[in-house]
Amino acid sequence: MRHKKTNLFYGTGYHLDIFWNIDDRQLDLDASPPRITHHYRYQDLKGINTEKYSQSGLSANATFDSRDNVVNPYEGHLAAFSFRAFPEFLGSTTNASQLWMEYRT
Amino acid sequence: MNLDKTRPRNVLAFWTYGWFVNSGTSPYLALPAIGWDMFARSGRPYTQGRIRGEDLVFAETEWRFPLQKSKDKWGGVLFLSLPSQAQFAKPKYWFTYNHTGRFDDRWSFGFDINYRTTGLIPLNSSLTAGRVGLNYHTKTGFRITGGYAWFGTFASEADQIWLHEDRAYQQVQYNHKKGNINVVHHLRIEQRWRQQFTNEDLDETISTFTNRYRYLIQFDGPITNYPDNKTGFRWQLANEFFIHNKEEVGYMLFDQNRTLAGVLISPPGKMSVAVLYQLIVQQQPFLRETFLINSFRITLFQTLDFRKKKKNIMEKEIPVID
Numbered sequence: 001m002r003h004k005k006t007n008l009f010y011g012t013g014y015h016l017d018i019f020w021n022i023d024d025r026q027l028d029l030d031a032s033p034p035r036i037t038h039h040y041r042y043q044d045l046k047g048i049n050t051e052k053y054s055q056s057g058l059s060a061n062a063t064f065d066s067r068d069n070v071v072n073p074y075e076g077h078l079a080a081f082s083f084r085a086f087p088e089f090l091g092s093t094t095n096a097s098q099l100w101m102e103y104r105t
Numbered sequence: 106m107n108l109d110k111t112r113p114r115n116v117l118a119f120w121t122y123g124w125f126v127n128s129g130t131s132p133y134l135a136l137p138a139i140g141w142d143m144f145a146r147s148g149r150p151y152t153q154g155r156i157r158g159e160d161l162v163f164a165e166t167e168w169r170f171p172l173q174k175s176k177d178k179w180g181g182v183l184f185l186s187l188p189s190q191a192q193f194a195k196p197k198y199w200f201t202y203n204h205t206g207r208f209d210d211r212w213s214f215g216f217d218i219n220y221r222t223t224g225l226i227p228l229n230s231s232l233t234a235g236r237v238g239l240n241y242h243t244k245t246g247f248r249i250t251g252g253y254a255w256f257g258t259f260a261s262e263a264d265q266i267w268l269h270e271d272r273a274y275q276q277v278q279y280n281h282k283k284g285n286i287n288v289v290h291h292l293r294i295e296q297r298w299r300q301q302f303t304n305e306d307l308d309e310t311i312s313t314f315t316n317r318y319r320y321l322i323q324f325d326g327p328i329t330n331y332p333d334n335k336t337g338f339r340w341q342l343a344n345e346f347f348i349h350n351k352e353e354v355g356y357m358l359f360d361q362n363r364t365l366a367g368v369l370i371s372p373p374g375k376m377s378v379a380v381l382y383q384l385i386v387q388q389q390p391f392l393r394e395t396f397l398i399n400s401f402r403i404t405l406f407q408t409l410d411f412r413k414k415k416k417n418i419m420e421k422e423i424p425v426i427d
Contacts (some may be wrong), residue, residue: 007336008372019134019135038157043132043133048132064338071335084134086129093132094129094131094132094400095128095129096126097126097127098124098126101123101124102121102123104118105118
């Protein structure tokens with residue numbers, strides 16, 4: 001939605017990422033010493049399933065865009081802000097929130 | 106950003122973003138990672154996902170220039186890109202609604218509601234507070250305030266959920282301008298009656314009385330110069346220093362220092378929003394340690410004017426961080 005007649009836009013969104021059947025080919029737990037991957041180590045540390053998980057949540061977004069051309073701008077600014085919340089009750093494997101802040105000129 | 110007015114194609118461009126898991130745990134493949142922006146262009150020449158972590162900061166600058174003297178058919182590009190992944194202590198969040206109502210040329214009232222949390226998902230409240238005050242605006246540009254505040258600290262370990270604090274405060278504020286930069290000073294004295302646990306079992310409390318003095322200096326200036334009917338952007342910088350006077354509070358008078366920096370967004374109308382990063386250096390009285398606390402503060406300011414008669418004073422109220 002555009003705020004009045006300004007370069008400010010805002011909106012909400014829904015995000016769904018389902019990862020399943022994760023086949024970590026570098027991982028070899030039977031080797032000696034076991035060959036551990038970053039994925040395995042992180043998931044193990046946080047106590048999350050290493051083969052499947054999902055992230056489902058809502059986001060609040062705002063963008064300020066005064067660029068003259070989106071593909072090859074000569075002047076103007078772009079500032080973007082996105083907050084994404086992934087609570088367990090919406091189907092996420094773990095509670096989490098993420099923040100995205102961006103600026104271009 | 107154009108480098109040469111006669112050659113619009115001579116452009117220096119900047120791009121930066123930060124992507125953070127600010128509370129909870131994200132699974133590995135959903136972590137912030139390089140190249141997962143909308144057009145998968147960040148972090149050239151790394152493969153997508155090469156740099157991954159809970160907190161990611163990226164900056165790229167690019168120079169696009171023409172290669173021919175007057176024609177624009179051929180051009181060149183040079184870029185430098187700096188992706189970085191780091192681990193920060195999880196920040197706190199402070200949300201505030203701050204209201205000022207002017208009902209007389211000399212008098213106004215203000216109140217604010219604060220909510221502080223140490224995590225958003227899962228939500229982890231730490232403090233709720235409210236403050237009311239009456240302001241008197243002098244002819245010489247001072248604003249004198251007296252008021253009362255209640256603070257409730259959330260103590261989830263104990264059966265008693267809230268630790269109450271009653272506070273009376275007096276404040277003097279003075280604003281002046283340097284060019285198009287606003288400078289605000291305020292000095293505040295607080296009388297605090299705080300409820301505290303007396304033992305480690307957290308089942309008994311006493312109320313202690315202390316005085317605290319705080320001085321704030323705030324600067325704000327325009328980022329963009331738009332006319333009144335467009336959204337205004339201002340930068341804001343502030344520092345506030347606190348001293349506490351009672352000995353049982355700690356072995357030092359120094360209580361805390363807060364440094365803030367951020368942006369104030371004012372769409373046309375009576376509301377504006379400040380998004381600020383705040384670094385707190387705080388003295389922990391009993392542990393005899395100094396702590397660093399990262400926090401983000403989001404404040405919604407609303408200023409209303411209830412004056413019915415002709416208004417003699419039309420100066421705009423400057424949103425001040427509280």
